[in-house]
Amino acid sequence: KQEVTQIPAALSVPEGENLVLNCSFTDSAIYNLQWFRQDPGKGLTSLLLIQSSQREQTSGRLNASLDKSSGRSTLYIAASQPGDSATYLCAVITQGGSEKLVFGKGMKLTVNP
Amino acid sequence: DTAVSQTPKYLVTQMGNDKSIKCEQNLGHDTMYWYKQDSKKFLKIMFSYNNKELIINETVPNRFSPKSPDKAHLNLHINSLELGDSAVYFCASSQNRGSTRGYTFGSGTRLTVV
Numbered sequence: 001k002q003e004v005t006q007i008p009a010a011l012s013v014p015e016g017e018n019l020v021l022n023c024s025f026t027d028s029a030i031y032n033l034q035w036f037r038q039d040p041g042k043g044l045t046s047l048l049l050i051q052s053s054q055r056e057q058t059s060g061r062l063n064a065s066l067d068k069s070s071g072r073s074t075l076y077i078a079a080s081q082p083g084d085s086a087t088y089l090c091a092v093i094t095q096g097g098s099e100k101l102v103f104g105k106g107m108k109l110t111v112n113p
Numbered sequence: 114d115t116a117v118s119q120t121p122k123y124l125v126t127q128m129g130n131d132k133s134i135k136c137e138q139n140l141g142h143d144t145m146y147w148y149k150q151d152s153k154k155f156l157k158i159m160f161s162y163n164n165k166e167l168i169i170n171e172t173v174p175n176r177f178s179p180k181s182p183d184k185a186h187l188n189l190h191i192n193s194l195e196l197g198d199s200a201v202y203f204c205a206s207s208q209n210r211g212s213t214r215g216y217t218f219g220s221g222t223r224l225t226v227v
Contacts, residue, residue, distance in 0.1 A: 034215040038154075043203065043220035087154065093215070098169045100146070101205070101216050103156040 002027045002094050006104035015082060015113050021075040023090030023104055028068050031093040034101065035064050035075050038087045047088075048075070080111045116140050119204050119219035126194055127227055134189045134222045136204030142217075143208055144168070145187040147179060150201040150221070159202075162187055194226045 003026045013019060023033075032051050036044040048057045048064040050073070056065040061078040077084060087106045094100055117138045126132050138145060146169075147159040161169040162181040176192040191198060204219040 032215060036218075041223075044218040046215055046217065049215035089156070091156075091216075098161065099144075099207075100158050100161060100169055101148075101207075102158075105153070105155050 002030075002092060002102045004090055004092055004102055004104035006088075006090055006107045008107065009105065010108040010110075012110040012112065013080060015080060015111055017080050017111075019077040019080050019109070021077070021088050021090075021107055021109070023073040023075070025071045025073075025092045025102075027094070028071050029095040030068065031095055031099065033064075033066050033073050033090065033092050035062075035073075036089040036091065038089060038106070040086075044089065080109075082111050082113050085109055085111050116217050117204055117206055117219040119202075119222050121222060122220065123223050123225075125225045125227065128194055128196060130194050131190070131192045132194060132224070133191070134202055134204075134224075136187045136189075136219060138185055138204075138206040138217070140206055140217060142206035143184060144206060145181065145184070146205040146207075146216075147187065147189050148203040148205060148218075150203060152200070156203070160187075160189075191224075194224075196226050199224055199226045 005024045034049045035047040050057045050066040063076040066073045087108045089106045091101045091103045119136045144163045146161045150156045160179040165181045178190045181187045201221045203221045205216045207216045
């Protein structure tokens with residue numbers, strides 16, 4: 001059974017710091033890995049999708065890497081801003097049988113001005 | 114021009130009532146899903162449909178019944194609502210295998226059972 005872990009559960013940092021958010025998963029048989037952002041009381045916004053054959057994806061100040069063999073992904077946020085404050089969710093798309101997206105419990109990020 | 118839209122956004126109802134949540138996607142995706150986000154914000158899959166066919170039915174009480182009239186719509190009907198059903202329910206869609214675009218989520222329906 002696939003399990004996705006995000007540690008720590010919460011992080012509070014001053015504005016301007018470069019951040020690394022960690023995600024690990026137990027079963028390397030995945031199609032893709034997707035990072036989402038969720039603002040309080042809102043839905044999920046897709047940030048980056050990394051296919052299993054890829055090593056990383058970049059979008060603006062965000063860079064996500066994937067090491068499938070070790071079951072790890074990191075989301076790097078450069079020069080953090082207060083507007084980056086949100087919960088960040090890592091999810092893997094499982095292979096085999098019925099495809100589904102399995103989520104970690106998320107990491108709540110607070111960027112202080 | 115919303116990609117995945119859910120209605121209603123908020124739903125407050127009494128225990129024992131029956132309610133439905135509707136979802137529509139205009140992305141042309143083949144697969145649609147219902148996810149539940151509990152009070153601890155953990156997201157867990159409930160159901161998935163592929164071209165109107167039920168693919169995934171996780172351990173969900175029989176009071177929950179999904180219906181997919183066509184591949185662009187997936188509704189969730191809940192009978193005899195209980196306090197523990199209070200949560201945010203998200204609809205999502207994807208092409209098979211997650212494709213190059215991954216999953217797209219609706220904005221959620223916050224269900225409160227009183």
